[in-house]
Amino acid sequence: MAEPLAALDAAPPAPSRQSSRMTVEIRQTSPAGQRILIRGAGLLIGLAISVAILAWAGVGLGNLANEFIYAIFSDSRSVASVLVQMAPLLIAGLAACVAFRVRFWNIGIEGQMIFGSIAATLVAITDFGPPALRLVVMLMAAALGGMGWIFVPVALKLKLGISEVVSTLLLNYVALNFLLHLLYGSWQDPKSSFPHSEQYDAIERLSPIGWENVTLALPLALLLALILWWALNISRFGFFTRFVHANPKMAKAIGIPVLGVTCAAALLSGALAGVAGFAISAGIEYRMTQSFFFGYGFSGILIAFLARNNPIGVIVVAFFVAILFVAGQSLQVFYQIPGAIVQLIQAIVVISVAAAEFFIRHRLKWTK
Amino acid sequence: MTRHILRLLAFGLALVGLSALPAMAAFKLKGEPKIALVIFTQKNDGGWSQALDEARQRLEASMGVKIPVVENVPENATAIRPAVELLISRGFNIIIGSAFGYSDTFKELSEKYPDVAFLNPAGITNGPNLQSFYGRTYESQYLCGMAAGAASKSGKLGFVAANPFGLVNWTVNAYALGAQQVNPNATVTVIYTGAWNDPVKERAAAEALIEQGIDVIGQHVDTPATQIVAQEKGVYATGHHRDLREFAPKATQCSSVWVWDRFLEPEIKKIIAGDWTPPAYGAFLSIKEGGTDIACCGDAVPKDAADKITAEREAIVNGKQVYAGPLADRDGKERVPAGQVLSDADLWKMDWFVKGVISQK
Numbered sequence: 001m002a003e004p005l006a007a008l009d010a011a012p013p014a015p016s017r018q019s020s021r022m023t024v025e026i027r028q029t030s031p032a033g034q035r036i037l038i039r040g041a042g043l044l045i046g047l048a049i050s051v052a053i054l055a056w057a058g059v060g061l062g063n064l065a066n067e068f069i070y071a072i073f074s075d076s077r078s079v080a081s082v083l084v085q086m087a088p089l090l091i092a093g094l095a096a097c098v099a100f101r102v103r104f105w106n107i108g109i110e111g112q113m114i115f116g117s118i119a120a121t122l123v124a125i126t127d128f129g130p131p132a133l134r135l136v137v138m139l140m141a142a143a144l145g146g147m148g149w150i151f152v153p154v155a156l157k158l159k160l161g162i163s164e165v166v167s168t169l170l171l172n173y174v175a176l177n178f179l180l181h182l183l184y185g186s187w188q189d190p191k192s193s194f195p196h197s198e199q200y201d202a203i204e205r206l207s208p209i210g211w212e213n214v215t216l217a218l219p220l221a222l223l224l225a226l227i228l229w230w231a232l233n234i235s236r237f238g239f240f241t242r243f244v245h246a247n248p249k250m251a252k253a254i255g256i257p258v259l260g261v262t263c264a265a266a267l268l269s270g271a272l273a274g275v276a277g278f279a280i281s282a283g284i285e286y287r288m289t290q291s292f293f294f295g296y297g298f299s300g301i302l303i304a305f306l307a308r309n310n311p312i313g314v315i316v317v318a319f320f321v322a323i324l325f326v327a328g329q330s331l332q333v334f335y336q337i338p339g340a341i342v343q344l345i346q347a348i349v350v351i352s353v354a355a356a357e358f359f360i361r362h363r364l365k366w367t368k
Numbered sequence: 369m370t371r372h373i374l375r376l377l378a379f380g381l382a383l384v385g386l387s388a389l390p391a392m393a394a395f396k397l398k399g400e401p402k403i404a405l406v407i408f409t410q411k412n413d414g415g416w417s418q419a420l421d422e423a424r425q426r427l428e429a430s431m432g433v434k435i436p437v438v439e440n441v442p443e444n445a446t447a448i449r450p451a452v453e454l455l456i457s458r459g460f461n462i463i464i465g466s467a468f469g470y471s472d473t474f475k476e477l478s479e480k481y482p483d484v485a486f487l488n489p490a491g492i493t494n495g496p497n498l499q500s501f502y503g504r505t506y507e508s509q510y511l512c513g514m515a516a517g518a519a520s521k522s523g524k525l526g527f528v529a530a531n532p533f534g535l536v537n538w539t540v541n542a543y544a545l546g547a548q549q550v551n552p553n554a555t556v557t558v559i560y561t562g563a564w565n566d567p568v569k570e571r572a573a574a575e576a577l578i579e580q581g582i583d584v585i586g587q588h589v590d591t592p593a594t595q596i597v598a599q600e601k602g603v604y605a606t607g608h609h610r611d612l613r614e615f616a617p618k619a620t621q622c623s624s625v626w627v628w629d630r631f632l633e634p635e636i637k638k639i640i641a642g643d644w645t646p647p648a649y650g651a652f653l654s655i656k657e658g659g660t661d662i663a664c665c666g667d668a669v670p671k672d673a674a675d676k677i678t679a680e681r682e683a684i685v686n687g688k689q690v691y692a693g694p695l696a697d698r699d700g701k702e703r704v705p706a707g708q709v710l711s712d713a714d715l716w717k718m719d720w721f722v723k724g725v726i727s728q729k
Contacts, residue, residue: 075457081450085450193534199472213445284444284445285445285472286472325447330454332438333438333458339410
């Protein structure tokens with residue numbers, strides 16, 4: 001009994017002067033060049049781990065760069081595939097980006113995409129409005145559909161303080177079941193009685209730009225990115241969002257219309273997600289299918305996160321994520337790598353780049 | 369009047385057939401045959417996709433070729449197109465799909481690559497180098513319904529189904545018709561989960577059925593959850609896609625199984641030989657033609673019932689029809705007149721139930 005008490009009384013051993021240790025410090029500044037360097041290093045580390053896994057899975061290292069990069073960029077079909085895949089990813093990324101700018105955590109992008117597509121499909125199958133303006137009407141309807149679906153969680157948050165993380169996520173399932181209700185019910189293809197909508201007429205499709213399967217969905221996505229960049233980085237609205245993002249209470253205290261800015265950004269996010277649904281239905285599938293939205297919600301969130309909620313960054317990241325998708329398929333096709341390893345590699349690359357963010361804000365220092 | 373219309377229709381069809389004839393030259397493959405399979409989920413999903421992958425393995429063994437598989441290619445054009453085009457760029461010229469959701473994209477690709485043969489189970493599009501195919505699962509589910517009727521003490525059967533449309537409804541009805549062959553008073557209570565692959569809902573549905581005193585449960589979903597619940601609760605079940613004794617050896621009395629290789633091997637040989645002419649409306653395979661069959665029977669099916677099932681299977685192979693008239697729906701409305709057989713078009717549109725089927729609506 002006496003010993004522990006005595007030990008307590010004793011002074012703690014003095015730290016040895018000789019030993020060095022590593023400390024984490026917050027960086028005061030982070031120049032652009034350094035940021036690019038750190039992110040590049042994150043990407044390289046992710047790729048290095050991936051290469052190690054692939055080598056372990058039996059892919060010859062010599063062929064890898066050739067197959068992975070050359071095979072994609074030397075083949076115009078593969079480049080087109082990347083760009084086709086990129087368009088909806090880009091719009092979904094923008095939808096996440098604008099909501100996250102005001103700390104509205106929109107996990108319901110897929111639900112809003114579904115309602116965007118439902119609204120656009122409603123216009124298409126009822127042949128609403130003059131044919132010449134049909135696509136424009138469909139686009140507007142899609143934006144309104146997505147906006148309408150996010151309005152519910154926005155209202156719930158403002159009126160009852162319900163966390164939008166929960167409500168937007170759960171409403172995805174409601175939207176999916178409503179979609180299935182339509183596709184297995186009144187909206188099933190009258191031609192074949194199968195559970196997808198009837199095909200859109202020619203005037204209801206985003207037309208091809210004349211290169212492989214790339215359609216106007218891509219220019220539309222790029223245009224939206226530029227508009228959003230202006231809205232978030234140049235306009236007064238964007239200026240306000242920075243205050244709201246930094247500190248809503250302080251923003252309110254200095255007279256920023258926090259409520260209006262948050263609502264506007266959240267509704268804009270829903271509208272963009274709706275347009276992403278439209279871009280897939282009218283630009284890729286040419287009808288509303290059961291699973292067109294699948295995976296875009298979390299991809300969109302990921303893209304916005306990696307792009308630091310910057311619309312121009314979203315363009316770049318969406319492009320890389322699309323490459324990752326197509327390259328993942330080529331690994332399966334050429335090397336018979338199981339699908340699970342491809343997903344593992346995609347996750348490792350993304351996590352490495354995301355983890356690099358830590359070193360942009362912090363630095364490690366050896367202290368003696 | 370009806371006969372008149374029918375004659376007109378037949379004439380019209382003959383005209384269509386004649387005018388289509390010159391265009392229907394047999395498909396010619398260019399270069400060495402290279403086969404690949406593209407799967408929309410994991411190849412080891414325990415159900416639909418795994419059945420297809422097992423057929424692929426049997427084809428590899430019997431034909432002595434390597435058939436690579438690309439998995440996790442969801443039913444979206446953005447995913448299907450690059451996967452298939454990568455294969456084609458590597459010289460693959462016989463592409464086997466795996467899903468209804470591949471239909472449009474396979475159609476588009478088959479037009480873009482006329483020298484490549486496309487085969488798509490559960491698809492709905494066809495062309496000179498594209499063939500969709502599916503099985504007459506009502507035949508195998510009818511036989512499993514017989515096994516269920518024989519294994520049931522209460523005469524109350526259950527059924528866990530995915531979505532209420534033609535190809536699911538026909539398995540439900542056939543199941544009831546089969547059960548009623550053995551026990552004329554048998555009923556089938558069906559629960560639609562609204563999803564093909566949702567083990568949680570399937571479990572809840574199976575448990576709800578068992579609580580109602582149901583002692584044999586059939587299914588047409590993608591997972592073996594129903595069988596597993598039946599085994600846990602000490603009742604019986606029949607399976608779909610594959611022989612589900614793998615997951616519930618005691619409970620499973622019969623399974624409607626896919627035997628795609630029985631259809632694919634002769635089909636691929638025809639493609640290679642250069643005398644493949646895909647039918648305009650795809651292939652709709654009976655047990656005789658390969659595609660679907662049964663793995664039967666479990667211990668709870670008495671010997672005489674098992675013999676009866678074997679005899680009935682033989683009869684179906686020899687042309688017996690499950691949906692032969694006279695057949696009325698559960699409301700008494702005549703659906704198939706005496707002496708006739710339900711047409712394929714009406715099968716795909718089936719939105720009615722036979723007597724003894726109890727559904728949510």
